[in-house]
Amino acid sequence: MTLTLASWNVNSIKARLPNALDWLREAKPDIVCLQEIKTVDEGFPRLEIEDLGYNVITHGQKSYNGVAILSKFPIEEALPGLPGDESDEQARYLEAVIAAPNGPVRVASIYLPNGNPAPGPKYDYKLAWMDRLARHAEDLLKLEEPLILAGDYNVIPRDSDCWDPEVWEMDALALPQSRAAFDRLKWLGLTEAFEQLDGRAHQYTFFDYQAGRWQKGHGIRIDHLLCSPQAADRLESIEIHKKTRGEPKASDHIPIVGTFSL
């Protein structure tokens, strides 16, 4: 029995609906973590996606951000919002317990703040958010269950995860403090799926719309699956569905899909 879990920043689910439906029909992932749905819950095209056999939960917001989880299996619990700051109004985190056939799997859809320009208040917010994520992940790891934190982390883990490190040197996605905060998640005991099973350089999940980045092959790898030991042990493959980026009206992000023997 295998379980496939995907993460995809769709950059507006309404603008991306035809692309998303096509990809769901073709890739048939069991669980999908979506980011940047850019709509309130009521605006999410729930019926169209339910028609493909998914249960749907959303944590939406007007215009910006917003995350969702789609699951072919029942969703037992929905936990919107990252703990640790009651005053944070940005919809960037949605956690769920999913009743997979071989037992519960805990999943979170994560849209980590971009943080530019750095330094500045937006970068401070990014680092504070990452600190909250680490503290929450520490709690979740104590549960010792299969856990996958999937999303747009807005962190380029290594220089070889972009086409030109000099372009990104001063950027919030690649600054040493951002990488250190990402590393901290791994030191807690989370395994980054692509690094673990593939690890090749220059395998990108994002190509900016601007400056012909896609045409030039100038991308970055910023969408990641972070797995607890109970999930990492069961990780069988990891794939970046690059084809989606070449479709008309594509998202600037590409789905990343993990297969687990769970």
Place this chain on the structure above:
DNA sequence: ATGTCGTGCTGCGCACGA
């Protein structure tokens, strides 16, 4: 230095975020 998308209002072009 710039490039392109998507959203929503100050609205039919602009500001903002990425």
